[in-house]
Amino acid sequence: MDWSIQEIAKIAGTTSRTLRHYDDIGLLKPSRTGPSGYRYYDGPALVQLQRIILLRELGLGLPAIAEVLGRETDTIKALTSHLEWLAREQDRLTRQIASVRQTIDTMKGDGQYMAQNMFDGFDHTQYKDEVEEHWGKEAYAASDSWWRGMSAEEQQQWKDRMQKLGADWISAADSGVSPASAEAQDLARRHVEWLRGIPGTPSAVPGGDVKGYVTGLGEMYVADPRFAANYGGESGATFVRDALRVYAEKNL
Amino acid sequence: MDWSIQEIAKIAGTTSRTLRHYDDIGLLKPSRTGPSGYRYYDGPALVQLQRIILLRELGLGLPAIAEVLGRETDTIKALTSHLEWLAREQDRLTRQIASVRQTIDTMKGDGQYMAQNMFDGFDHTQYKDEVEEHWGKEAYAASDSWWRGMSAEEQQQWKDRMQKLGADWISAADSGVSPASAEAQDLARRHVEWLRGIPGTPSAVPGGDVKGYVTGLGEMYVADPRFAANYGGESGATFVRDALRVYAEKNL
DNA sequence: ATAGAGGTTGACGTTACGTCAAGGTCAAGA
DNA sequence: TCTTGACCTTGACGTAACGTCAACCTCTAT
Structure with missing residues (x-):
């Protein structure tokens, strides 16, 4: 006594296509094949199928299931x-x-966000991986220990300085002056000085690629909304980036 | 000033293959193409690329990113x-x-498991979806309200009865008798009677396909280790299944 | 005999690229 | 100027587990 492909599919709660797939990859062969190529399945095959379906529902991949069924791997281990x-x-x-x-x-535009973050818009612990990938592990470790080494007051001062800088950038951008203007270039100078205060970054080590670092950072401000938010959104970040680029070309 | 494909790839932290892919699907075209077919990217393209990468890291799919970049969808909505x-x-x-x-x-072989479960080896709440899929929503609802309607004592009695039945099956299987033997057939009779006590199952409604239900259940005992555990593992479950099949053929 | 349900073997589509393969292009040194 | 090595190009297959046609054959009941 055996069943056609659709019959066991219904019994086991799956589709005939799945059965054919299992046959193709050798996971479950029909117990019998008719002269016309029709697939037929018997009781033991149904049991195997139900076992497969159970493991599939648990999320196991077909190769892993094949191992379990082939007694090559213990089900518990798998x-x-x-x-x-x-x-x-x-x-x-x-x-x-x-x-x-x-x-x-x-x-x-959650205002709290900026206040809660530091390290140029990033909370280190939150964005550890990201910072490491962009600027290197040493950079992260250096700036992390630097940050932790500060007292709460010092940290607050740092944050205030950052907020002040961000606010000045925003008002400069809003005033409509050019990124190459004296005001913007002065802000760029302040910005670079500020960056030099963060250990581990190229701007803080002698011989570091300050120019590349600063221009790259400018691009990042524009591309990443989390940074851009510190400078009044994308338009503000674009202004900052352009000003930094001009400054870097001339002075770094 | 622009960069070659590998250069922006490095700057943005991705691969040239990815860039070509984005070009192929129209997500990010190079800003310029050399006469030799070389791709070159400029600043704005880098910004777009970094935006794409950010959204990708957040898990968005490329079509969704394309919508966002094409201003068709708000980033926040996406x-x-x-x-x-x-x-x-x-x-x-x-x-x-x-x-x-x-x-x-x-x-x-966690012994506690069996004691904690009911409804023929299933804890309804745990396996709600599974039960519904196999036996229908009405079946689940009916047996669920039936179970909830019982007092703790009644529930305990039910569990005890189930455990007793399971134990008897195991000892019968261990004794080496045939599934068609009188002992096994008597257990099968008890088993079916016990099933009739669960509302919503085909064995409890007049005209239900008791035979199909019982034999199907037997298969499930063998296929599903969670059931099989109630009957001493796969070999025990096989014994139960065979006995039930014989019983169903003769009497149902 | 015939219709209709059901079966068979391809083969493409899905997600976001990784990974060759075969063959042009570019920049720099001999 | 020629060569060489690094870099670029366009295919095209592979990935996980089937869903979904398409074209064609088979079974069963009337």
Whole structure:
């Protein structure tokens, strides 16, 4: 007694296409094949199929299932390592959700965001990976220990200075002057001086590529809304970038 | 002043292949193309690229990013709906992790598992979706309200009865008798009677396909380790299935 | 015999690129 | 000027697990 492909598909709650796929990759062969090529499945095949479906619902990949079915791997081992993978995925998702929320808040113009961040718009712990990737691990470690080494008051002073600079940039951009104007260039000078105060960055080490660093940073201000928010949005960030570029070409 | 494909790739922290891909799908065209077909990118292109990369890191798909860049969709809207998707994914992962943990515990032979479960090896709330899919929504609703309607004592009695049945099956299987033997057939009779006590199942309604239900259930016992655990593992479950099949053929 | 349900083997589509492969192009030194 | 090595180009396949036609054959009941 056996069933046609659609019959077991219904019994097991799957589709005939899936059965053919499993046949193609050798995961589950029909117990019998008719002279016309029709596939037929019997009881033991149904059991295997249900086992496969159960493991699939748990998220295991077909190769892993094949190993389990082939007795090459213990089911418990397979599920345990799968569980680790799931946990990592969950962790990644959680981080990503936090990042997306942050970005949305920033773009909504949440005023608190700026006050809560430092290190040129970034909270180190939040954006550790990002900072490391862009400026190197040493840069992150250096600026991190520098930041932690400051007292709360010093940190507050630093934040205030940053806010002041941001506010001045915004008003300069709003006033309609050119990025090459004396006012803007003075702000650029202040900005670079300020950057020199952050250890680990090229602007703080002798012989560092200050020019490249500053212009690159300008591009980043424009591209990343989280930075741009510190300078009044994209238009403001564009102004800052242009002013920095002019300044870097002339003086660095 | 512009950069070659590898240069911006490095600046932005991506690969030239990615750049070509973005060109192919029209997401980011080079600002200039040399007579030899070489791609060159300028400042604005770099800004766009960095924006793309930022959104990609947040998990947005390329079509969604294209919409945002094409001003067809608000970035905040795109991120908000993306956030919903992320939340659903996280939820799914959480459920899957719980299922995998359960399965592992069961297969490790955790004795508590059986005692904590009911409804023929299933905890309804845990396996709501599974039960609904296999036996229908009405079946779940009916048995759920039936179970909730019982007092704690009645629930305990039910569990005890189930445990007794499971234990008897295991000892019968261990004794080496045939599934068609009188002992096994008597257990099968008890099993079916017991099933008739669960409302909403085909075995409880007049005219229900009791035979199909019972044999199908037998297959499930073998295929699903969470069920099989109630009958001493796969070999025990196989014995139960065979006995039930014989019984169903003869009497249902 | 015939219709209609059901089965078979391709083969493309999906996501965002990684990874060859085969063959032009560019910049710099001999 | 020629050569060489680094860099660029356009295909095209692979990835996970099937969904979805398309073109054509088979089974079953009337």
